[in-house]
Amino acid sequence: MKRLRTTAVHGGRDDLADLGVHALPIDLSTTYPVPDQAAGGRALQDLAEGAAHAASPVYARLHNPTVARFEQALAALEGTAAAVAFGSGMAAVTAVVQAACALAGKPHVVAVRPLYGGTDHLLSSGLLGVRTTYATADRVADAITPDTGLVVVETPANPNLDLLDVAAVVERAGPVPVVVDNTFATPVLQNPAALGATYVLHSATKYLGGHGDVLGGVVACAEERAAALRQVRIVTGAVLHPLGGYLLHRGLATLPLRVEAAQRTAVELARRLAGHPGVGLVRHPGLPGGDPAGLVGTQMSGPGAVLALTTREDPAAVVARLRLITPAVSLGSVDTLVEHPAALTHRLVPGADREASGVPDSLLRLSAGLEDVEDLWDDLDQALSGGCEGNYIKPSSSRTGELVQTG
Numbered sequence: 001m002k003r004l005r006t007t008a009v010h011g012g013r014d015d016l017a018d019l020g021v022h023a024l025p026i027d028l029s030t031t032y033p034v035p036d037q038a039a040g041g042r043a044l045q046d047l048a049e050g051a052a053h054a055a056s057p058v059y060a061r062l063h064n065p066t067v068a069r070f071e072q073a074l075a076a077l078e079g080t081a082a083a084v085a086f087g088s089g090m091a092a093v094t095a096v097v098q099a100a101c102a103l104a105g106k107p108h109v110v111a112v113r114p115l116y117g118g119t120d121h122l123l124s125s126g127l128l129g130v131r132t133t134y135a136t137a138d139r140v141a142d143a144i145t146p147d148t149g150l151v152v153v154e155t156p157a158n159p160n161l162d163l164l165d166v167a168a169v170v171e172r173a174g175p176v177p178v179v180v181d182n183t184f185a186t187p188v189l190q191n192p193a194a195l196g197a198t199y200v201l202h203s204a205t206k207y208l209g210g211h212g213d214v215l216g217g218v219v220a221c222a223e224e225r226a227a228a229l230r231q232v233r234i235v236t237g238a239v240l241h242p243l244g245g246y247l248l249h250r251g252l253a254t255l256p257l258r259v260e261a262a263q264r265t266a267v268e269l270a271r272r273l274a275g276h277p278g279v280g281l282v283r284h285p286g287l288p289g290g291d292p293a294g295l296v297g298t299q300m301s302g303p304g305a306v307l308a309l310t311t312r313e314d315p316a317a318v319v320a321r322l323r324l325i326t327p328a329v330s331l332g333s334v335d336t337l338v339e340h341p342a343a344l345t346h347r348l349v350p351g352a353d354r355e356a357s358g359v360p361d362s363l364l365r366l367s368a369g370l371e372d373v374e375d376l377w378d379d380l381d382q383a384l385s386g387g388c389e390g391n392y393i394k395p396s397s398s399r400t401g402e403l404v405q406t407g
């Protein structure tokens with residue numbers, strides 16, 4: 001078992017030297033010549049029953065070697081036997097619910113808010129034929145019924161950075177499988193499977209890809225669970241495109257470096273924001289009070305690179321004044337992204353439910369990128385200071401040496 005940074009670079013590449021190639025091969029085939037019809041049929045049967053691979057991939061909806069390489073690498077990072085990739089994070093959530101609830105004949109879900117708004121909406125909508133009970137993390141056991149197929153949690157939570165104790169939730173869930181959305185932490189900071197989670201889910205679009213140019217989802221789990229997820233993926237066609245598999249696999253190599261650098265920036269921005277007169281409260285697990293249960297340093301190796309804040313002024317007005325930071329949903333990209341959850345990512349969650357789960361309408365979410373922290377601070381400071389530059393000497397060419405007062 002190699003260390004994290006080594007696994008990030010070498011995972012899923014064991015056979016490249018034998019193939020005589022250095023970069024990851026991309027297989028764009030939609031169909032594959034079968035040796036003969038009977039052998040092709042056996043391969044199709046194996047894959048349809050959930051096998052990780054077969055004598056022939058048969059058809060790209062059943063299996064793709066480029067995507068399988070990414071899955072192998074991600075599983076190694078999460079410490080699971082297998083992983084199954086999907087065309088988006090929401091496709092991954094859907095497949096987990098279908099496998100744990102529909103396939104198992106248990107149509108009840110227990111979920112802890114807040115969750116990413118899309119997940120919340122999917123679970124609340126009834127679209128997948130499940131009914132959902134929302135519970136606080138300490139009341140999960142009370143919410144479980146004989147037909148509960150799945151417990152859904154996310155830590156750190158999107159968008160307010162609430163943390164929950166995964167091992168404690170797993171214990172309260174008893175025999176019911178628990179899915180942990182690990183998108184914010186990434187395998188660099190947290191391995192929920194080691195804490196007993198059945199499924200570890202990522203919107204791969206975020207940190208795993210890391211450059212804002214690939215949409216995907218992935219679930220790390222035991223082989224038996226992966227087989228059911230593959231069955232669902234084949235039947236529903238929720239596949240990841242091989243070019244996406246390639247980009248996500250390439251992204252893994254720099255994942256530890258990107259997460260560590262962005263995290264350092266988030267820690268510094270959170271500290272400065274907490275003292276800014278234009279800011280109400282700041283949520284980040286690295287701040288005093290941001291981790292009441294003491295999970296950073298135990299469950300998580302670091303506080304992560306996403307933070308949230310409330311502003312004294314209309315949050316939309318503050319965002320509109322930003323010049324460097326990108327006003328966009330998503331997170332985990334090389335550039336710093338900011339968005340207003342009540343307007344965007346969590347728009348489909350009823351306002352009262354958002355408020356009750358610690359997501360006020362005034363909250364902004366910020367995902368630290370890889371820019372120089374001083375440039376990010378300059379941008380935030382001027383936006384939070386009503387468009388006037390803050391109380392600092394801004395060392396730009398147009399304002400060299402000029403002390404600009406807060407408006």
Ligand code: MET
Nearest residue numbers: 116158329330331344345
């Ligand atoms: C369309 S909302 C964007 C999705 C993404 N999961 C986010 O939290 O930013």
